[in-house]
Amino acid sequence: MAGLTTDQSSGQKYVVLKSAEGTTAEIFLHGAHVTSWKTVSGEEVLFVSKQAVYKPPKAIRGGIPVCFPQFGGFGPLSQHGFARNSEFAVTDSAADSVTLSLTPSKDQLQLFPHPFELKVKVDVGNDVLEQTLTATNTGSKAFELTAALHTYFSISSIDKARVDGLSGVDYLDSLQDKRRLTENGASVRFGGEVDRIYLATPSRLEVVDEGRGRAVVVEKQGFPDAVVWNPWVDKAAGMGDFGDDEYKEMVCLEPAVAGSGPVTLQPGATWTAKQTLSLRQL
């Protein structure tokens, strides 16, 4: 059984996972939201803002928000859908694994009249974190979904970070009305605000941190796209739950169904997508 703990300051419940080797993760029931993933040597890999608000229905700023049944503005709902604002239930657990489940409330069905069950399974292994989304259409009509695992990575310093694996890939630039461009750089580097939806990307990408001498390897299945985001100075200053200088400490790389989507889910059908995060020393 995974341990269920109550956060003293917020009263929110979270699950602690531990692998046989000593890798750990913390997952809040609010949003099925991973807020920590530590390596066997005790290093935190994810970024969570010091100003994050642990007060539902607000989403936690950092970690891995689950964007479902919508990513961004790709659908009829408000930004990123409602899974990240909802309380999940634990349906299965072991020391190194937990499955959390969400079915939409009456109010949510008013906004999105499509019954579904979303399961979020989180597993830890030897310096590995794996996250699997499984959504089943439990209604009688087909519906469309978009989604993302909005992963915030902790980095030593933004000028020493880059994303590899996207060279030559087309993207929609969210800062230019979703204008379609092609990535010409060998890597994506950060010298200003970046908000891009890379389309139909390779399944293996990396967040390379030259300062820490390591890369996080992101392997994705069922998510054709990958969003790269850093808010930089002005957007950081405008976010109430994010420190003015914290943009220097994080990079988001988000496996997604966005510009290449949506996915149509027929009645009774199931959609599955997952990301596996591991480490590579440089």
Ligand SMILES: O=P(O)(O)OC[C@H]1O[C@H](O)[C@H](O)[C@@H](O)[C@@H]1O
């Ligand atoms: O502030 P949030 O709703 O959590 O969104 C944070 C960010 O998420 C994604 O990365 C989008 O591409 C960005 O446009 C957005 O600013």
